[in-house]
Amino acid sequence: MQRLITVLFTLVLVCFAVPAAADNTIENIRMWPSPDRTRVVFDMGDEPVFSYFHLNQSHPYRLVVDFPDTKLNFNLDQFDSNSLLVKTIRTSTPKDTGGTRIVLELDKIVEPQIQSLGPQENYGHRLVVDLPGTSLERDRSALRAEDLQERKVTVxxxxxxxxxxxxxxxxxxxxEKDVVLKIARALASMINSDPAMQAYLIRSDDYYVDLNERPRKAERVDADxxxxxxxxxxxxxxPRGASIWVLSNRRASTEMGRLLENKERLSDVLAGVEPAADEQEFLNETLVSMSMDHAMLSGYEAATEVLAELKRITKMHKTKPQHASLAVLTSTAMPSMLVETGFISNPGEEQLLRSNQHQQKLARAIYQGVRGFFMRRPPDGTMFASNRASRHVVKSGESLSILAQRYNTSVTAIKSRNKLSSSVIQVGQVLEIPSPE
Ligand SMILES: [Zn+2]
Incomplete structure (x- = not known):
């Protein structure tokens, strides 16, 4: 039997005839995954000279970039890929001595767009490699169709x-970690039983999630x-009592400063539109402070709503939302708050926090405050925005008093809104739920 060895070897070689720059360096490699591409940036000591080719015969697919007469001053062992598209970045034996060969291992075959950029503001020479394709857990563009169909809000x-x-x-x-997980789970189940809302647990069990990663996880599921x-x-x-913390201006300024340093991340904020160089700084600052102001303002509003509910069921340590400089409250994409449910160091409150009944009460209060916030400030395209959130289809086992408690209203208010003469309701009956007071 004749054996045929077929070697599938796709090789695309592209060379750029740029005058040879001697002794260039790669100082840093940065990566920016986004919903529609991964951007890999090589910070260079001088104008980059390079060539590249693909190896697409087996998974993982490889994009090989050769830099002649270039030294790598960056430790790739520390490089941790946060892109779904780029599995890893490593070096390989260079084509010529004195050069550097960089291999990007890819999950999909993609056609890269490579450009070299000259020095600009805080940056020197760069080689920018854009790899098209979804590189985050969820594609934001896929959500737009959902948006049109009155989506649920995500908490x-x-x-x-x-x-x-x-x-x-x-x-x-x-x-504390055990008590707060129980309250979080109770809150999630209340939110998930609300037809207009869905919950996303940053941690669903007993494990640690990095502080800076927590808001990023929420951003990746487009949380509201x-x-x-x-x-x-x-x-x-x-000391005893509950309090709520919201993002402070000081933290915001720090975060804003950090954002401004990261032009590539800002490119995502700017929806891929690169403003003219002289306008860039001004536009960047304006856009970041706008989204920051919005997130801060609505965070404060949401906190005020939750605080009003908590006040009814537990002692308050602080009666107004407090401004904090906390790593978990740094998102510009959504309003954020941190609820201190009580003092675990106070023996009486420790006892309360341990009890399932009190945990349920705390979760209920947070749920009602959150619901009240979305009723007043419905995000575009949500069921709250189209008033569908104020409609309830009666399910088995529900009564007017149960619904009044869930939606933070009264039996009388539901009856009067729906012109009901008795308190008897039937499965399948559609009720208009009045806004909370
Ligand atoms: Zn804590």
């Missing part, structure tokens, strides 16, 4: 601490609101 629920980080520990040995749940602690047992 990201962040149970504080977890795993090796217990959070604060009460005098009876209660771990971020609620972090904690329990307070103090060195003395006296």
């Amino acid at each position: 990201a629920i962040d149970a504080g601490h977890g795993g090796e980080d217990p959070g604060s520990i009460g005098p009876r040995g209660t771990y 609101l971020f609620v972090s749940i904690h329990a307070d602690a103090f060195v003395t047992p006296q």
